[in-house]
Amino acid sequence: MSVRLDAPLTTPSGLVFPNRLVKAAMAEGFADKENDPSDKYITLYDTWSTGGWGGVITGEMEVSSTYMGHPKNIASKPSPSQSTMNKWKRWALAAQQNNTPALVQLVHPGRQSPAGAGNRSFFAKSIAPSAVAVNLGSGISDCLVGKLLFGTPRAMSVPEIQEAIQQFATAAKLCYDSGFSGVQIHAAHGFLLTQFLLSRTNLRTDEYGGTPAKRAKIVVEVIRAVRAVVPKTFCVGIKLNSADVGGHESLEESLEQVGLIVAEGVDFLEISGGTFEHMRMATGDEQPVKSARTIHREAFFLDYARSVRSHYPDVLLMVTGGFRSRQGMQAALDSGACDLIGLGRPCAVWPRLAKEVLLNKEVSDEDANCELRLVRGNWLIRNLGPKIVGAGVDVLYYAGQLVRLAERKTTAPPPLGA
Numbered sequence: 566m567s568v569r570l571d572a573p574l575t576t577p578s579g580l581v582f583p584n585r586l587v588k589a590a591m592a593e594g595f596a597d598k599e600n601d602p603s604d605k606y607i608t609l610y611d612t613w614s615t616g617g618w619g620g621v622i623t624g625e626m627e628v629s630s631t632y633m634g635h636p637k638n639i640a641s642k643p644s645p646s647q648s649t650m651n652k653w654k655r656w657a658l659a660a661q662q663n664n665t666p667a668l669v670q671l672v673h674p675g676r677q678s679p680a681g682a683g684n685r686s687f688f689a690k691s692i693a694p695s696a697v698a699v700n701l702g703s704g705i706s707d708c709l710v711g712k713l714l715f716g717t718p719r720a721m722s723v724p725e726i727q728e729a730i731q732q733f734a735t736a737a738k739l740c741y742d743s744g745f746s747g748v749q750i751h752a753a754h755g756f757l758l759t760q761f762l763l764s765r766t767n768l769r770t771d772e773y774g775g776t777p778a779k780r781a782k783i784v785v786e787v788i789r790a791v792r793a794v795v796p797k798t799f800c801v802g803i804k805l806n807s808a809d810v811g812g813h814e815s816l817e818e819s820l821e822q823v824g825l826i827v828a829e830g831v832d833f834l835e836i837s838g839g840t841f842e843h844m845r846m847a848t849g850d851e852q853p854v855k856s857a858r859t860i861h862r863e864a865f866f867l868d869y870a871r872s873v874r875s876h877y878p879d880v881l882l883m884v885t886g887g888f889r890s891r892q893g894m895q896a897a898l899d900s901g902a903c904d905l906i907g908l909g910r911p912c913a914v915w916p917r918l919a920k921e922v923l924l925n926k927e928v929s930d931e932d933a934n935c936e937l938r939l940v941r942g943n944w945l946i947r948n949l950g951p952k953i954v955g956a957g958v959d960v961l962y963y964a965g966q967l968v969r970l971a972e973r974k975t976t977a978p979p980p981l982g983a
Contacts, residue, residue: 568898570891571924574619574905576832576881580666580746580800582905584619585898586919589835589885589907590670590749590804592635592960593624593967600630600640601649602656605971610660610667612970613912617920619905621665622749622802622835625672626740628732632691633683634674634756641671641736653743666746668800671736673729675757676718676766692725693718694761695768726773726783729757734790737801747800750787752826753837758784759806762822781822788829802883804835807869820876833881835907836866836873863893870902883907891923891933911935913966914978938979 574582597603613621627633627640642649660667674682676693698717721729737748752758760766761783767774773782784803791801803826807819827834864870865886874882885907888894894906911918918935922928940959966976 568904570895570898570906574881576800577830578747578800578832579798580832582619582666583664584617584919584924585905586618586894586923587620587622587883587885587905587907588613588616588618588912589837589909590622590624590751591909591913591967592964594635594637594964595968595971596637596639597652599649600627600638601652602639603652605968606639606656607659608973609967609971610656611662612916612973614660614662614665614667615920616665616912616917617924618665618912619919620746621660621667622907623660623667623669625751626669626736627683628671628673628736629683629729631683631685632674632678634672634678636682641732641739643735645739650743653739657740657744661744661746666800668747668749668802669736669740669745670749670751670804671733671740672751673732673757675760676715677755677757679714680716690716691718692721693757694766694774695720697760697766697768699755720769723771723773730783730786730790733787734794737791737799738794741795741799747802747832748791748795749802749804749835750784750791751804752784753804753806753835755806758787762806762819764818777818777821778825781825784822785825785829788826788831792830800832801830802833802835803831804837807836807838807866816872820872823873824877827877827880831880833883833905834873835883835885835905836870836903837885837907838866838869863887863889864897864903867897867900867902871900874902881905885909889934889936890930892930894923908935910937910963913963913970914976916970916976936978938981940979 568585570586571584574585595603595605610621625634625638627638630640633640657667676691676699678691681687696717696719699715733750740748750758752762761773762780764780767780769775772779774780788801788803805823864884866884870882870884873880882903883905884897884903888906888908897903897906914937915922915935922933940962962979969976
């Protein structure tokens with residue numbers, strides 16, 4: 566039976582998404598000087614809460630204040646002050662008006678923590694499962710930027726792994742105490758948990774590496790630690806990559822890891838993709854040869870979602886990346902490949918897209934779309950600059966739109982020729 570976009574969905578924890586459209590996480594980066602939610606966050610999420618979304622997932626909330634992905638991200642504190650709690654509760658209240666459930670995305674960047682981000686010295690190394698550097702490309706400028714920005718991380722000790730696990734739990738407890746409806750554990754986009762899952766970044770031979778199951782051990786333990794400090798009614802989702810699956814063997818390994826994660830009772834699994842090394846979450850597939858199905862669909866990651874669905878039919882799936890029309894979103898639901906539709910950049914440009922367009926019966930299917938051009942920058946950036954800078958031009962455009970939203974200014978899609 567076909568499921569409509571406006572149909573509610575109840576998760577295993579009992580949280581109800583009023584419809585199937587979810588505002589997915591986007592990088593924000595305008596916390597106050599204490600790395601708490603600033604007034605800009607209040608305005609931003611107050612706006613999204615009036616957009617008719619089935620759910621809202623916040624941008625990255627750092628579980629470690631020592632290793633951060635961005636110095637202006639919100640960060641967890643082991644013992645938050647009353648002032649911090651007041652700001653968090655205000656944020657949760659603003660985000661969840663009009664029966665819009667909001668979940669906080671929890672992240673540890675691992676080796677993707679740039680120099681100077683977090684409470685460590687500028688020259689202190691980041692941490693990762695193994696001492697494998699971020700590879701931004703083979704060009705001279707790519708190598709130089711990679712070395713200056715990230716360097717080579719040092720391999721984590723087992724006590725440091727245990728500390729990171731507890732940091733996720735502490736952050737989740739803060740989110741619950743503040744009044745949020747749940748959390749999403751970020752195990753995608755090349756951050757720490759992704760680094761553990763992948764054999765090319767996890768070269769360990771101890772209990773946290775060497776086999777697909779051992780590489781997934783930290784993720785399983787994070788879920789258990791989070792579940793131990795929040796009620797069963799608190800929603801716990803997880804975000805995983807699909808883009809790193811490249812062949813039958815790696816697909817089977819990935820699905821084995823998904824099975825271990827699903828067995829822990831997560832409420833939903835969001836499928837996305839990409840890392841700093843390959844910004845696929847922004848650009849999608851750029852391969853010269855694509856299957857007919859890829860050409861005629863919108864979502865970047867539906868093939869992998871179908872594989873997960875075939876192996877684990879009962880897990881709730883959210884797919885984020887590339888959806889640009891009501892018809893494409895409805896087709897994805899009709900196919901059974903996913904249960905929730907994640908939208909990122911369209912929400913930065915049209916914060917009330919769900920209510921005003923996608924769920925508005927007065928808007929025809931032909932007009933219910935949110936096409937966006939890829940911002941590529943000028944010739945110099947496209948041809949001579951580091952690849953991460955070229956990809957970052959597009960990212961920065963939407964980051965600017967988020968700032969405009971937070972300042973109650975008008976937003977707009979990229980102009981022609983951007």
